[in-house]
Amino acid sequence: MLTSWRRYADHHPRLVETAFLLLLYVVTCRQFISGEGAGWAPGLAIATAACLSLLWRRSRPRHVVVFTGLCAGLAVGLDYVVQPLLLLPLLVALYELSVRTPERLTYGYYLGVVALILVAPVFPDHSDQSWVEKGVSPTFWLLLLVVYGTAVRARRAYLDAVRSRAEHAERTREEEARQRVAEERVRIARELHDVVAHHMALANAQAGTAAHLSRTRPEQAEKILTELTGTTASALRELKATVGLLRQSDDPEETLEPPPGLGRLPELVDAFSSAGLQVTVAVEGEERPLSGGVDLTAFRIVQEALTNVAKHAAASTARVRLAYDRDRLTLTVTDDGGGGEDGHVPSAPGGGFGLIGMRERARSAGGRLEAGRRPGGGFAVTAELPVHS
Structure with missing residues (x-):
């Protein structure tokens, strides 16, 4: 009433x-x-x-x-x-x-x-x-x-x-939701870029090397083509895992496979070796277990840096240095290639997301990244990451 x-x-x-x-x-x-x-x-x-x-x-x-x-x-x-x-x-x-x-x-x-x-x-x-x-x-x-x-x-x-x-x-909740969506989109885009750019560049290098050796060294060319099959299969697996992030439920136990880390560094080095890029890895200090996010970040930075060397630098060798401190990991990827003013051949139009992605990954893990031409020639990428983010 x-x-x-x-x-x-x-x-x-x-x-x-x-x-x-x-x-x-x-x-x-x-x-x-x-x-x-x-x-x-x-x-x-x-x-x-x-x-x-x-x-x-x-x-x-x-x-x-x-x-x-x-x-x-x-x-x-x-x-x-x-x-x-x-x-x-x-x-x-x-x-x-x-x-x-x-x-x-x-x-x-x-x-x-x-x-x-x-x-x-x-x-x-x-x-x-x-x-x-x-x-x-x-x-x-x-x-x-x-x-x-x-x-x-x-x-x-x-x-x-x-x-x-x-x-x-x-209003704040809506803005935070939009920001989280935007951050998730950037994260997935970065992940897709790393997966696609790395495997496609590696597959292209392997195919080019195999074509070059097909007449003079057919046995080695056949071996490289076999490895090319593994490269494309690995690309498909990682793409499936990345796209699966968009489809998985809220249950963290339903992830498709564990994310990559520095434990897969030997596999990465072998893949680049088959493409004609010889990579050496040096570890300084006592190796320490990394948190999952930092381990993934370190692997992706090394992967992207080596991919850039294979795509843009006129170099046949690259070096990866992992320096462990008490609470920090410093990783450095260098090459002595020639090319453009910064030691790299200019990227194709529309490129340039590799360095941006690496810096974003380093910041998201609580670290920082620097990249530039070395005084003696070539290019260097250095990242400092906390052991636990």
């Missing part, structure tokens, strides 16, 4: 406002025409003026409080019986003021109208009410409405703050 009335009031605000003011006017007039004081005519005029001013209580609350306070003081001065129902317009005006203005300002106006009502009985009167009855009762009822209105204003401010925080949290 109460919900229905609230819904009706929300849909018919003017009708509800009119009914409220009419009821207020009738109740106030009833107190003035009780036969006491200066008579019904002055009281009716005071009630009419005070109630009409309430039409502007929301747009000009301070002016309405002053006007209704003057009306109340005039009524007290004319010997009307002071009671809460006689002060209804002033009570409503003070409540609206306390809801819409700061607390200090509201209490200032409250003290002003109370002083006005307390001063009015000083003039000669013939009513049976004492000065205390004319002063204490209005002071209490006006203070009650001010306190209640201030509490309502504080509650509204609290609800607005809660609503604002909820809206901010919702």
Whole structure:
């Protein structure tokens, strides 16, 4: 029932406002025409003026409080019986003021109208009410409405703050979700780039070497073609594993196969050797177990760096150096090839994602990566990674 009335009031605000003011006017007039004081005519005029001013209580609350306070003081001065129902317009005006203005300002106006009502009985009167009855009762009822209105204003401010925080949290949650989606897309794109670029470059190098040796060394060419089959099969497996990331459920036990790490470095070196690139690996310091993310990052950086050597550098050898410290791993991939200004033949149009991907991988693992031309010729890629990210 109460919900229905609230819904009706929300849909018919003017009708509800009119009914409220009419009821207020009738109740106030009833107190003035009780036969006491200066008579019904002055009281009716005071009630009419005070109630009409309430039409502007929301747009000009301070002016309405002053006007209704003057009306109340005039009524007290004319010997009307002071009671809460006689002060209804002033009570409503003070409540609206306390809801819409700061607390200090509201209490200032409250003290002003109370002083006005307390001063009015000083003039000669013939009513049976004492000065205390004319002063204490209005002071209490006006203070009650001010306190209640201030509490309502504080509650509204609290609800607005809660609503604002909820809206901010919702926007932040949506932005975080979009950011996570974007990061996941970048991660999968980087993974696909590493898999495709490495295996396709390796397959291209093996096919080129086999074609070159097919007439002079057919046995070696046949061996390379056999290894080419393994390269393409490995590419398909890794592509299947990467695409499987998009299809797997939330159950971490359903991954297709463990991600690659530095344990597969000998296999990587053998693959490049079959393509004509001789790779040497040097390990310094005591080998330490790496966390899964760092192990994958280190392997992908070595893989991408060697792929760039095979694709862009005029070099037949490359070196991989793994230096273990107490809490860090420093890996360096170097070559002594010629080519462009930076030691590499310029990439094909649309290339250039290899170095970007390696830097992103290093940052995501909590490390950093540097790449550039070596003073003595060739190119060097150096990455520093934490042992545990």
